[in-house]
Amino acid sequence: MTDESVVSVQGLIKRYGTITVVDNISFEVNKSEIFGLLGPNGAGKTTTLECLEGICKSDGGTMRVNGCNPQLDRHKLHQTLGVQLQSSSLPDGIRPGEAMSLICSWHGLLPRFDLLRRFGIDYQNKKQYSEMSTGQKRRLHLALALSCDPAVIILDEPTAGLDVQARADLHDVIRELKSTGLTTLLATHDMAEAESLCDRIAIIINGQIATIGTPAQITSAGHAETRITLRTKINCLLPGRDIGDAHFIKQTGDYGIWLCRDTAAAVMELLKEVQHYGDSVEDLRVERPSLEERFLELIEGSVQ
Amino acid sequence: MNAFFKHLLIQFKMDIRERGTLMTYYLVPLVFYLVIGGVFSSTNPLAKQTLSATMVIFAVTMGAVLGIPSPIVKMRESGVLRAYRVCGIPGWAVLFIQAVSAFLHLLVVSIIIFFTAHLVFGSSYPQSLIGYSLALFILLFSSIALGLFIGVTARSQSIAMMLSQAIFLPTMMLSGIMFPVAMLPKAFRVAGHLLPATYIMQSFSGLAFMLRCDIDATLSLLIAAGIGVVVAILTVARFRDMEKSV
Numbered sequence: 001m002t003d004e005s006v007v008s009v010q011g012l013i014k015r016y017g018t019i020t021v022v023d024n025i026s027f028e029v030n031k032s033e034i035f036g037l038l039g040p041n042g043a044g045k046t047t048t049l050e051c052l053e054g055i056c057k058s059d060g061g062t063m064r065v066n067g068c069n070p071q072l073d074r075h076k077l078h079q080t081l082g083v084q085l086q087s088s089s090l091p092d093g094i095r096p097g098e099a100m101s102l103i104c105s106w107h108g109l110l111p112r113f114d115l116l117r118r119f120g121i122d123y124q125n126k127k128q129y130s131e132m133s134t135g136q137k138r139r140l141h142l143a144l145a146l147s148c149d150p151a152v153i154i155l156d157e158p159t160a161g162l163d164v165q166a167r168a169d170l171h172d173v174i175r176e177l178k179s180t181g182l183t184t185l186l187a188t189h190d191m192a193e194a195e196s197l198c199d200r201i202a203i204i205i206n207g208q209i210a211t212i213g214t215p216a217q218i219t220s221a222g223h224a225e226t227r228i229t230l231r232t233k234i235n236c237l238l239p240g241r242d243i244g245d246a247h248f249i250k251q252t253g254d255y256g257i258w259l260c261r262d263t264a265a266a267v268m269e270l271l272k273e274v275q276h277y278g279d280s281v282e283d284l285r286v287e288r289p290s291l292e293e294r295f296l297e298l299i300e301g302s303v304q
Numbered sequence: 305m306n307a308f309f310k311h312l313l314i315q316f317k318m319d320i321r322e323r324g325t326l327m328t329y330y331l332v333p334l335v336f337y338l339v340i341g342g343v344f345s346s347t348n349p350l351a352k353q354t355l356s357a358t359m360v361i362f363a364v365t366m367g368a369v370l371g372i373p374s375p376i377v378k379m380r381e382s383g384v385l386r387a388y389r390v391c392g393i394p395g396w397a398v399l400f401i402q403a404v405s406a407f408l409h410l411l412v413v414s415i416i417i418f419f420t421a422h423l424v425f426g427s428s429y430p431q432s433l434i435g436y437s438l439a440l441f442i443l444l445f446s447s448i449a450l451g452l453f454i455g456v457t458a459r460s461q462s463i464a465m466m467l468s469q470a471i472f473l474p475t476m477m478l479s480g481i482m483f484p485v486a487m488l489p490k491a492f493r494v495a496g497h498l499l500p501a502t503y504i505m506q507s508f509s510g511l512a513f514m515l516r517c518d519i520d521a522t523l524s525l526l527i528a529a530g531i532g533v534v535v536a537i538l539t540v541a542r543f544r545d546m547e548k549s550v
Contacts, residue, residue, distance in 0.1 A: 055390060078392030085387060094314065094318055108307070
């Protein structure tokens with residue numbers, strides 16, 4: 001565990017009967033970092049989080065959450081770790097203010113109504129949990145998770161089922177929490193969400209970490225190619241052909257689309273060709289392989 | 305302790321807001337009591353004597369056995385227990401608070417029946433208030449333990465409902481609250497001895513109303529309490545297992 005790391009998982013193993021669900025997983029999460037856990041269903045990410053949350057007993061390895069052992073110091077853990085579960089709920093008849101009072105009273109704290117206000121939940125409203133929208137419920141669970149002023153928060157699929165606006169709002173909240181120094185562990189299926197929110201990501205496949213790094217490191221490490229989309233004034237490159245490193249794949253309207261591995265060289269070749277014909281570039285887009293493509297590539301690799 | 309009482313207060317208020325709970329704890333038992341009380345007191349003047357006891361057994365059994373299990377199964381199915389757990393709320397507190405809240409609601413219903421049975425139907429007040437209170441306490445304890453046991457045992461709400469009915473209906477028919485036990489065929493009388501309500505009815509008759517009983521009233525009270533204790537122990541053991549899987 002480095003000085004910076006707030007969460008440390010070393011050689012974590014979890015078995016259910018003869019099946020090893022988490023197989024020797026190790027990672028560290030630094031202070032103020034948003035660390036994403038990605039993986040297909042049944043990969044072991046929720047089990048890993050459950051071990052960190054202290055609700056699941058590990059069969060091997062060591063874990064530390066802000067200096068506390070989740071398996072042994074349950075009471076201390078609840079004072080340093082906030083958890084928002086995807087599959088959790090509250091009783092239908094509870095009101096947001098009551099939920100906050102309830103959780104805070106068990107932590108020996110005064111109710112944090114300020115958190116409800118901050119997340120746009122009117123705690124004086126008589127609305128019951130069952131009458132709240134999915135977005136409001138998610139924000140309420142987030143506020144409850146933050147009520148004990150934790151150093152680390154675990155978010156399991158925080159935006160699943162939310163509409164675009166609610167999703168964007170929640171992303172803003174998560175970024176805002178990061179700026180206050182909160183360390184976040186985010187489990188998600190949403191690649192775009194992971195790519196835009198996470199500082200680092202671990203992709204878990206079959207209970208093992210397939211790759212770990214920043215989104216840029218992960219996407220650049222694969223075999224997927226960069227896509228170059230180009231439109232010129234007199235369409236000098238159409239109908240398209242391979243130009244140097246750039247492999248032409250298709251034409252869409254006035255746009256030609258090429259794939260390449262060496263992006264800089266391919267762009268230079270294309271621009272040189274445009275210049276050669278006395279044409280000029282009207283639109284040029286370079287898209288590196290997405291996290292989703294890299295993710296699918298890793299899964300395909302694991303299947304093979 | 306502060307957290308416990310705050311949680312209990314919130315649970316009590318939630319129970320009142322929950323339409324299903326309100327129906328099984330208050331509305332249906334009290335409406336049934338008014339209808340059956342009217343029928344019993346006019347057709348069988350002897351039934352007037354123990355009307356408050358029989359109707360209290362009905363109301364408490366209905367509230368506890370039909371009202372408690374479904375919310376517990378729902379809490380497990382919908383992830384409430386899980387959410388409470390990760391928020392640091394101890395599992396024992398969740399179960400105990402459900403029990404205490406149910407106890408308070410059913411005590412309120414019992415008190416309403418106790419007083420109105422005399423005022424509305426002219427039923428007798430018990431000769432021993434202590435005996436009545438003791439029998440009522442054991443009735444509440446054993447019925448709530450049964451309700452909790454069904455709640456932590458049933459895998460789904462539909463199974464909970466079936467198990468609840470499997471206890472509630474025989475309790476109504478075989479425990480002596482609707483018909484005297486002596487009128488039942490022998491096999492049914494024996495089956496009735498498996499139900500705590502049978503012993504509670506004997507306790508009310510012997511200890512509160514000083515009537516002659518088929519089984520010694522004090523022994524009946526002890527048997528009913530014993531059943532309650534055994535069921536409560538089984539409930540806690542099952543709940544501990546259940547907690548591991550949520």
